[in-house]
Each structure stands twice: as structure tokens, then as C-alpha cells.
Amino acid sequence: MNKFIRVIKDFFRSIGHFIDKKLILPITKFFVGISNKFKGNGRSFEKIITRKPGLIIVSLLVALGVFFIADTKSTSLIETSAEVLYDQPISAAYNEEAYVVEGLPETVDITLIGRKSDVYLAKQLPTNDITVDLTGLKPGVHKVNLKYKKALSSVEYKLDPSVATIVIYEKVSEEKEINYEVINKDKIDSKLMVEDVTLNTEKVYVKGTEAKLKEVASVKALIDLKNLVDPVVGEQQLKDVKLVAYDNNGKMVDVEIVPSKVDANITIASPQKEVPIRVIPKNYDKIMFGKAISNISSDITKVTIYGDASKLEKISYIPVYIDVGDLKEDKKYNITITKPSGVRAISETSVSVSVSIGEEVTKEINDIYLEYENLGEGLTVQAIDATIVTVSVKGVQSVLQNLDSTTIKAYVDLKGLGVGEHEIPIKVNGSDTKVKYSSKTTKIKLRITEKN
16 A cells, blocks of 8 residues: 555656646746846836736737646546556466466466556556466366456456466476586686585485476586685585576476575595606607707796696606707707696696707617507407517617616507407607607517417
8 A cells, every 4th residue: 555655646747747747848938038038128028017907918929838747748648558468477376386388378468458657657656566376186187267456446457368278287396416517617717627526415305397307317416616705625515506408418407495595515626747858859750861850858847737636647748849840059948838638737837848869870789579459358469470589779869878678568459349350550669758769560460369
């Protein structure tokens, strides 16, 4: 009631403001203007408006003006008009614990039709009460009418839609285990990561139609890292974490989850490891004929990497590749360090590498045993040819004379090979990247058989 009275007061206050703005103020300005124009002849003007005929004429003009404005205003107020209230919410009355309703629109549009003044008041007094009474309806298909509580009886209300076809199902429930998914990982420092999450409950109930519950494959707590106030190493707590149900394809399933939110304790860690940088020349075979790399140095020799501890454990060095193809003289390279897979952050992002070259010499190293890689499960391999090879190494004299033969590896890759005889190319590599490696024996014959 107080709201209605306040709206009436505002309505008349707006009319008074209109009369003051549109009538009194313009008339006052009009007479002030006339007075200024007759400033030199003030007495003559004063005589005109104080005499009876002059006063009658002025009064008549003012009355005509007021009548014209009031008539225009009153006409506009009694004209029929229409206004639309969009997306008005619907409330349904039914037993939400026992039933699920499908097909009921979430909102409707309401068209108000009536006199402009009434429509104006009706817009100021929306009841926001569009209801549908489903109490007493049994499971099945039903056509129901949507009702709107009128604010003014003088205004006609039309709802779109005004009728809805709904389906009522019995609500069933099922207990589900919940797990978690961490989202917005990029919202915290890249050196940090979520090590563990503990939820305050392990199981929830999902409720809905039997068909919907069959779609639910998992229920997850969405751990949103952007909601952490001050993420640092240690334990953090997130309250009211949203729960979402998903199907087998990762799509959300619209079911009720009880409880709908949980609390989570988050353990944040910063696993890190210091590893050396290893500069690896590319296109070494295209370096200027008769030349070899005599020295490789860099301004950074070690970096600290951050990421998942299990992935960091497998990383022993960070490779930095430089293209030495067509290298004819000493050269300096500025290289961006690429993060290996599993590394979230690295302490340095670039490195400066200096390469020196000298005269190439060749040396042979005997008695390098051949190794086998990627032999299939349940298989055994036997060499038809000799398994000891001679490796040819090329580089500058100072490098080769200090070369350790135990750092040289000759091997064959048996990936994808089955039972039978095969001729396989021999590959050679070594830990010193300033050296070119090759086997004097380029291929070897092997026999692969099944294990007894």
C-alpha cells in the first residue's frame, strides 16, 4: 500500500513539475522579455497592461495557451497505448521434493494495454508474480494456463506464452561419489600448482528423472583458482565450491545435486628442479667443409624448472638448439629457451651462445658394442653379423684427444619389427655435441625370434 501511495505522489509531483516547467517558467520569461524590450518605454507598457482592455487581452492569451497545453496533455493521457514487459519470471507451485517438471518456460513477455496514464502506473507497480499452480497434478503430460496477478484492473494484460504444455515426472535420487577438476590454472603464478585437493564430503545425491540420472557419469567440484585470495605455497580453503554433473561426453547434465556446493582444502606446492642447459647444434653436417666446432659456451649453464614433480623427475637437461649450417666463422647466437612438456615455468627465458670453429680432424674408435632399442615384448634378438663396430669421430684436435669412448653409443632401433631376419641401419651418438659421429659399418643383419 505504501508503494502505491508513493507512486501516486510521484505521479502528481511530475504533473506539478511539468506545469511549472512548461507554463509558469515560459510565461515569466515572456513578460520579462517584453519588459526588457520596452525598457525605454516602461511607462507606456505599464499603462497598457494596467488598463482593463489590455488586461483582458493578456488574460485571454494566457488562458488560450493554458487550455491548449492542458488539452494536449489530457489527450495524450487518455490515449490507448501498449507496453511490453520482457522476460518476466515464472513461479510454479508443486511438490519439488517429489516431482520434476519439464517444458515450463522460465520467463514470459507481458503486454500491457490501456490508457497511457494507467499503463504508466502499471509499469511502476509490477507484481512480478506470474504463477502456475501444478498442485494436484499427477505424473504425465498436462496443458496449464499461466496467470498474472494484475496491478490495475483498468489495464489489460496479455501473456506470451499464456499456455504451456508440461511433463511431470516422479523425482528419483541416486548417491554419487564426487571428484574435482581444477580450472583457471593460469590465474595463479606459473611457479605454483595444485598438489592436492580434499573435499569436505565424498558423496552427494543427484535427483531428477530416471532418464536424466542414467546420463550422469560423474559429479565434479570445480576448483576455480581465480577465487583464491592470496595463492601461496601451503594450504588454502575455498568455500561454496560449485558441483556439476557430466555425462560420458563431458557435457553438463541438468539434475539437482544435494548438497549443491562443498568446501575444499587446497594444497599448493611449487615443485622445482635445477638442470643444466645442453646446447645441441643442428645441421652440423652442413658446416663449412674442413671445419668443426672447437668450443660452445653460454652465459647461462643451469636453469630452475617448475612443474609437476613426476614430470620434472624425467627431465635431466634443457636442450637449446642452434643452427650451425653454413657456419664459416665464430658466431654468437641469442636463443629463446623452450619449455619442455610438463614444465610450467622456467627461471630463464633466453640464453646467449658463443660458437668457435677450427680445423677438422678424423679419428677412429674401435670396439664399440652395439645396443638394441625398442625390441617388442615376448621377442628376442640375435645378431647375424658382428655386434662390435668401429666409430668414426670428427672434430677439432683438442676435442677429440679428450673424448671419452664410454660416452659413445652405437645402437639399432627395432621398433615395429617382428619375427624374422632384418637388415637395420646403425645409429651413433655421443654426449659431446662438438663431435660428429658415424659408424664405419652402416648396417647390420639381425634375427628376431619369439622367446621360448
